[in-house]
Amino acid sequence: MSELVEIVDSLENKVSKLLHKMELLHQLNANLKLELEHLKDENKLKDDALNQWEEKYDSLKMANTMLGSNTSKTEAKLKINTLIRELDVCIAKLAD
Numbered sequence: 001m002s003e004l005v006e007i008v009d010s011l012e013n014k015v016s017k018l019l020h021k022m023e024l025l026h027q028l029n030a031n032l033k034l035e036l037e038h039l040k041d042e043n044k045l046k047d048d049a050l051n052q053w054e055e056k057y058d059s060l061k062m063a064n065t066m067l068g069s070n071t072s073k074t075e076a077k078l079k080i081n082t083l084i085r086e087l088d089v090c091i092a093k094l095a096d
Contacts, residue, residue, distance in 0.1 A: 066076055 062076070062079060
């Protein structure tokens, strides 16, 4: 009979340890979820900043081509032609 009591005590001890470990893992999981959300927010902010810098870079690049930079005259001409076509479409729509 004492052997049965020892087995039950051992099982209770193991279950108690498992429950404690499970609680620790739940806490760790919750902390990791919070950290993940924080990192996602931070990543989104950095992506937004990157997009803004890329837009600024493109604007500066276009401004340089408009000012007569020798490196992108063809690109400037294409952009101007595109803008003229867009204006023509707008004027045509207004004339209707």
